[in-house]
Amino acid sequence: MKYAMLVLKNLTRSKRRTILTVLSIAVSLFIFSALVSMPAVVNQFLADSASTTRVACHNKAGVTYGIPEAYKQRVVATPHVAAATAQSWFGGIYHEVSDQFPNMSVDPEMIGQMWPDWDISPQALHEFQRVRTGALVGHETMKRFGFHVGQQIMLRGTLYPFNVTLDIVGTLGGKAPPSFLIFRRDYLEEVRGRPGFVDVIWIKVDNSADVPQVEAAIDEGFANSSAETLTEPEAAFYGGFLAGYRVFFQIAELLGIVVIFTIGLVAANTAAMSIRERRTEIAVLRSIGFPARTILLMLLAESLIIALVGGLLGCGAAYLLLRIVPVEGIVGAIEIPTSVLFAALGVAALIGLLSAIVPATAAARRNIVDVIRAVA
Amino acid sequence: MDATYAVDLESVWRIYRRDEFEVRALDNVTMKIASGRFVAIMGPSGSGKTTLLNLIAGIDHPTSGRVAVGGEEITAMKERELARWRARHIGLVFQFYNLIPVLTAFENVELPLLLTPLNKQQRREHVEAALRVVGLADRMDHYPRQLSGGQEQRVAIARAIVTDPTIVVADEPTGDLDAASAEDILNLLRELNRRFSKTVVMVTHDARAERHVDEIFRLEKGVLIGSETGQGAIEARAANVAST
Numbered sequence: 001m002k003y004a005m006l007v008l009k010n011l012t013r014s015k016r017r018t019i020l021t022v023l024s025i026a027v028s029l030f031i032f033s034a035l036v037s038m039p040a041v042v043n044q045f046l047a048d049s050a051s052t053t054r055v056a057c058h059n060k061a062g063v064t065y066g067i068p069e070a071y072k073q074r075v076v077a078t079p080h081v082a083a084a085t086a087q088s089w090f091g092g093i094y095h096e097v098s099d100q101f102p103n104m105s106v107d108p109e110m111i112g113q114m115w116p117d118w119d120i121s122p123q124a125l126h127e128f129q130r131v132r133t134g135a136l137v138g139h140e141t142m143k144r145f146g147f148h149v150g151q152q153i154m155l156r157g158t159l160y161p162f163n164v165t166l167d168i169v170g171t172l173g174g175k176a177p178p179s180f181l182i183f184r185r186d187y188l189e190e191v192r193g194r195p196g197f198v199d200v201i202w203i204k205v206d207n208s209a210d211v212p213q214v215e216a217a218i219d220e221g222f223a224n225s226s227a228e229t230l231t232e233p234e235a236a237f238y239g240g241f242l243a244g245y246r247v248f249f250q251i252a253e254l255l256g257i258v259v260i261f262t263i264g265l266v267a268a269n270t271a272a273m274s275i276r277e278r279r280t281e282i283a284v285l286r287s288i289g290f291p292a293r294t295i296l297l298m299l300l301a302e303s304l305i306i307a308l309v310g311g312l313l314g315c316g317a318a319y320l321l322l323r324i325v326p327v328e329g330i331v332g333a334i335e336i337p338t339s340v341l342f343a344a345l346g347v348a349a350l351i352g353l354l355s356a357i358v359p360a361t362a363a364a365r366r367n368i369v370d371v372i373r374a375v376a
Numbered sequence: 377m378d379a380t381y382a383v384d385l386e387s388v389w390r391i392y393r394r395d396e397f398e399v400r401a402l403d404n405v406t407m408k409i410a411s412g413r414f415v416a417i418m419g420p421s422g423s424g425k426t427t428l429l430n431l432i433a434g435i436d437h438p439t440s441g442r443v444a445v446g447g448e449e450i451t452a453m454k455e456r457e458l459a460r461w462r463a464r465h466i467g468l469v470f471q472f473y474n475l476i477p478v479l480t481a482f483e484n485v486e487l488p489l490l491l492t493p494l495n496k497q498q499r500r501e502h503v504e505a506a507l508r509v510v511g512l513a514d515r516m517d518h519y520p521r522q523l524s525g526g527q528e529q530r531v532a533i534a535r536a537i538v539t540d541p542t543i544v545v546a547d548e549p550t551g552d553l554d555a556a557s558a559e560d561i562l563n564l565l566r567e568l569n570r571r572f573s574k575t576v577v578m579v580t581h582d583a584r585a586e587r588h589v590d591e592i593f594r595l596e597k598g599v600l601i602g603s604e605t606g607q608g609a610i611e612a613r614a615a616n617v618a619s620t
Contacts, residue, residue, distance in 0.1 A: 002490045003490065005483065006479075006487075006490075009476075009478040009479055009483070010478060012478065013477075013478045280474060281474070281476055284468075284470070284474040284476075285487070286435075286459065287433070287435050287462065287468050288462065288463065288468065288487060288488050288491075288535075289459050289460065289461075289462040289463025289464070289466075289488065289491050290459065290463075290491065291456055291459045291460075292455065292456075292459070293456075368435045368436075369430050369435060369436045372435075372470070
């Protein structure tokens with residue numbers, strides 16, 4: 001602590017340089033946090049939302065091809081199947097094109113057993129099963145548009161040439177994707193003229209150990225049919241949708257690393273300049289009797305403080321901004337996970353240490369006589 | 377090596393290599409400085425004065441020979457040990473003051489005390505005492521940029537004496553000062569020597585120094601060509617005789 005005074009005073013030596021260095025690190029860590037959060041949020045969503053006993057059965061050629069509604073009876077009859085619910089995607093928009101959020105229709109009878117982790121209240125469930133135009137909405141979408149239970153809303157069709165008018169009867173909570181809206185599939189079927197196809201049949205297996213057996217049994221049952229099925233775990237199903245974005249996530253992570261590397265170089269240059277212009281003072285401290293190690297640690301401490309302050313500012317700003325200005329996606333509002341915040345601060349500390357280690361070591365060990373002679 | 381001497385150099389050589397050239401900064405120098413003396417090392421530029429001072433201060437190593445300061449041989453000390461030794465035994469004064477610009481006068485003087493086990497209050501007392509000795513107790517909170525050249529050098533001297541070192545080593549302490557300030561500094565160094573019995577070794581070109589010092593060592597091209605009694609010693613002897 002005795003040397004803390006010296007470290008802090010040196011930080012104020014050139015206030016402009018210190019502030020600019022802190023801000024440049026802050027901006028870089030802001031970008032890094034935001035970029036690296038995207039894959040982290042998606043992975044967290046998959047980990048949180050997916051159940052180990054819920055599987056999705058869809059057309060092997062792709063979800064968009066649909067499977068006959070009639071498959072549901074055979075699925076329900078498969079051993080170890082506790083519940084089955086058909087789902088058809090609607091993909092409507094609320095008001096403007098930018099007001100998109102995931103919305104789909106599901107069979108109302110078994111949603112309580114199918115998604116017990118969605119925290120649907122008994123009353124909401126009852127109303128959903130009672131009201132043909134009933135809808136259950138995730139809390140993020142409720143908040144985003146200021147919906148309330150009892151409100152009637154209209155979703156404009158994008159895939160279908162019609163709109164649907166829905167009555168919000170309850171909310172989705174728990175592990176439900178926070179931006180989802182679900183309404184009754186019988187209502188959608190009636191409006192679209194009962195084509196008899198669904199996108200997905202959700203299946204609740206009674207035991208996670210039986211999942212592979214159930215998947216195999218269902219797919220074997222529909223092999224060589226006009227609509228062969230692929231039955232897969234929920235995490236894999238959602239992961240498949242996001243697979244197309246993986247390359248962007250990888251690019252985002254790579255960009256994050258590039259940003260960090262760049263700011264590391266800038267910080268190293270700034271540290272080298274700052275240490276170089278103090279070489280005489282460092283030589284004087286050594287001549288007074290300050291050990292080289294103490295001087296090295298003080299120089300590293302200066303750099304570490306600058307980097308950590310920048311890191312805190314950058315991460316903090318990214319965290320707060322995403323809370324104040326929500327960025328919505330299929331996984332709900334993008335937030336910076338705590339793990340990313342800690343990782344970013346760790347990166348900031350590394351920047352602080354690595355940028356200064358070489359010039360600080362050289363300065364601390366430089367021959368005192370040579371430095372003082374150079375000035376004289 | 378004789379422990380009664382503050383500085384004892386024996387057959388010291390210092391050779392530097394500069395590119396393909398070999399520079400003999402010191403050539404077989406043997407000298408002894410008694411404790412409590414105020415000594416000047418003088419000579420033309422390039423004569424090896426500063427090199428000699430650096431060896432005495434322990435910030436350089438001889439190529440060969442032995443160097444003892446305060447009865448302790450420092451020739452073979454490793455850098456870490458030498459740093460500890462310097463912190464305890466040496467007070468350094470530089471030509472260009474070399475104060476830390478972001479620290480106040482108080483904080484600059486306190487620097488050597490950070491290496492001691494003294495607590496904050498004890499350090500404060502030492503610093504205030506040192507600044508009183510150099511006559512700058514009222515400038516404690518001033519930064520170097522707010523002080524004149526002479527005042528900065530006084531602060532540097534305070535920093536050099538605050539740990540009560542065995543020996544004060546000054547390299548051209550008046551080199552960057554006007555005549556009046558230079559005289560003040562020389563008087564201050566002499567006072568440190570007379571009042572506190574501090575051994576002071578000073579490298580200087582300043583002819584005025586001859587009036588203040590007890591002994592003058594002259595160097596030329598790295599060779600110690602002789603020593604003579606300084607006017608300071610003569611005056612001190614005369615004062616002694618008068619008082620008895």
